[in-house]
Amino acid sequence: MSDLRHRAASLSPGFVPTAVLSILPVAAVLGIAMLAQLWLAPVLANAGADFFIKMGVDILVAMVLAISLTMVNGFTGQFSIGHAAFMAVGAYTAACIVYYGSYRFYGNANVQGGLVSSMVYGVRDVPWFAWADALFLGALLAGGLVAAGCGYLVGLPSLRLKGDYLAIVTLGFGEIVRVLVQSQTTEVLAEGASVTPDHLRMIPAWGSTLAVDDYITAEAIASAPVWVWPKYVGGALGFGGLPFYTSPFWVVLVAGLTLLVAFRIKSSSYGRAFLSIREDEIASEAMGVNVTAYKVRAFVVAAFFAGIAGGLFAHTVGVQLNPAELGFQKSFDIIIMVVLGGLGSISGAAIAAVIVTILPELLRTPDLLAASWPYGLGGVVLGAGLIGVLRSGGRSTTLGRAVLFAGLLVAGLGLLALWAKGSEVDLGRYRMVFFALALIAMMILRPQGLLGVGEIWDRSFWADLVARRSKGGVS
């Protein structure tokens, strides 16, 4: 890959060609996002597979979260367990802007977007990109920026704290955010609700048009000043009535750009500096890396993308934004993805995000799993065969073992699902048990995670798989 880059660099001596080269991947991401929105999603929807669209959106949002956490926990080796808090900050910031902004500009909180955020596929009489889409995009960015600010604040103690102590600070931050949101009033300014004295105290402008026990009107909501928005976010009951802007286009776009940025960071001298901090802080300082600045930067960048993921999550179909969902449990879901994928591996985190998002769904609908156990057995046989062939050829058997383990896993889960169907046990309720078992198995069999610190296409990884050379564990 670096050879390729060198050649590219020698081909483009000037600034303009370099700029074009760096815009190309962004354009590609944009193109893929358009394709997902205008071709793939309608095809799936027509086939009655809306479930897969919804799964895809969930997976990609999880991917953004996992990749962003990889920058903190994976690249710099700091252990943050409050990542969901950045997501919450971004989610609530974006939700306020979109919800109240929609009332201000359009008089209601419906989706006003163009084709890019339309989820009624086949409609062609709307523009590609409406002003409302700009509102959503702006809200996402604002959410990301506010989250990044919080990331800076949380990153500051990381100058002094390491390991467990830093983990406790991030955990504390996560709980503070959750409790702050939960302790807000449970009201959202919604049309048709009654006006309370509290409303009139908070929003004096209403006094001239509305009285206590009148119904709140759309005009009234539109006139609510910006500073009361954070107050009316639903508190412990959750922020209902948000327009569903999060279309396949937006999630593919954001996930693609996140991947792009993460890879660019990792393959740059920035990324080397991040990874060196994880390896040995003192040595990295001795090489001229400004360790403290980099540790804070990792938090800021990670928080920015987590905040954007939060904004996407808030506007997903069927989601009622609720602080209880963005607490410790969510943080841990993200950590599981990062650890399973391999601390420091971007593609590993992305793959783990897919697995961790799909597995509970499979457990919830066990028919598919139950039907798959014969394939698992097939995998076991194939794996055993591969081991035999490779060994007789004097080569390593890791590939065979990988197939064997995957087969065992599928067969085991399938048989379990079959049994669960027979005895009417809801496996979905035990998903955390499965994750715990998976993590324990991972720690024993492959402590460096699926891919360790490398990426899936790293030549050394494939060499690793064939040559059984361990690429080092979790440090």
Place this chain on the structure above:
Amino acid sequence: MLLVKDLVVSYGAVKALHGISLEVRQGEVVTLIGCNGAGKSTTLRAISGLIRARAGTVEFEGKPIHRTAPHEIVRLGIAQSPEGRGIFANMTVEENLELGAYTRSDPEAIASDREWALSLFPRLRERFRQNAGTLSGGEQQMLAIARALLTKPRLLLLDEPSLGLAPQVVQTIFKIIRDINAAGTTILLVEQNAHMALKVAHRAYVLEVGVIKMQGPAAELAASDEVRKAYLGMH
């Protein structure tokens, strides 16, 4: 080139250095010898900024650097090969060397310096794409020195390069230290292996529990009775 004056360093209530002064002149190899806990590594760390001095000054090429952050000191031209080698174990030799050149941006100069470092340590060329954690102790030490060289230092601080190495490897490393010096890099060498250090160095300081006990040309010190008794194991 480097002027340390009345340097005091303490870890909490414990004083590690009681006001030491030393000087390194352009082109020299100066060694700081002493037993365990004498304060040798502490002196190096205070120079490279990894720990803050409580009192005293450190001047490099006329500029005071005792308040400068460690990553800035590297940019001024002082490189340290830390004690215990401090290589990045999960990165390849190549990546370790890349990080050595972290502060520099001229790819051609970096490439030629890398070639020079690899010609000094041919073993590293053989291990170029191997994870640094899989290298032997001697090779890791070579990597640590090569990596420090890639910062293109005018002053190289070496912290116990002979630590835990086989005698033959120690010979090799000290020979290379001399080569590096011959190529124009000034070296401040901290060593417990006084015998080897005094052979390589032009001048030496003897450090005992945070105080400089003796100083002078290395050959003179090596001949003195006190040093022969205490550090060279001769009677």
